[in-house]
Amino acid sequence: AQSVTQPDIHITVSEGASLELRCNYSYGATPYLFWYVQSPGQGLQLLLKYFSGDTLVQGIKGFEAEFKRSQSSFNLRKPSVHWSDAAEYFCAVESNFGNEKLTFGTGTRLTIIP
């Protein structure tokens, strides 16, 4: 069965600083990979996704993620965070034979300090 690990429960960064959120997955092949963001009391918004091809994917709001097969990782990055980036971030995987079920990591809460 597929699983996702987000080792950092809570990260605090200064506004304008760079950000990296870690995500590791366990799956027999290369899954489909996603990063979602959730503001308090809201649903999830897709930041970016990886299905195949270029391992560096660009998303919305200036986010990018890099798929590293050798490390089973899909870390999310942003060069300069804004106060509005404070939220909960979830990494998710889906098997690549299309059973459509997403498995989510436990999430990383991002706090931005001035």
Place this chain on the structure above:
Amino acid sequence: GAVVSQHPSWVICKSGTSVKIECRSLDFQATTMFWYRQFPKQSLMLMATSNEGSKATYEQGVEKDKFLINHASLTLSTLTVTSAHPEDSSFYICSARAFGMATEAFFGQGTRLTVV
């Protein structure tokens, strides 16, 4: 992107009553809809998967008689929490996908259920 509308955003109900939550895909046909439950400061737990016109598939440990899911049309799925109890209080989120592989899931804004 596509829009999934979930209603209501929040609901308070008395213990023992039932409450229905609706999930609508506004601008696409959702062949598959998913229902999640999220406890405070935790991740999303998949409760069930529903395909239009067929019975929902429930995840292990989810009581299908308590959480009734109906997906009667390509744009609407409903989750009914029957005989609600305080332990059913949670944040419920739906997502919807159109037919085909490699398509993303679109999420509703969630429903905060409080059972008193």
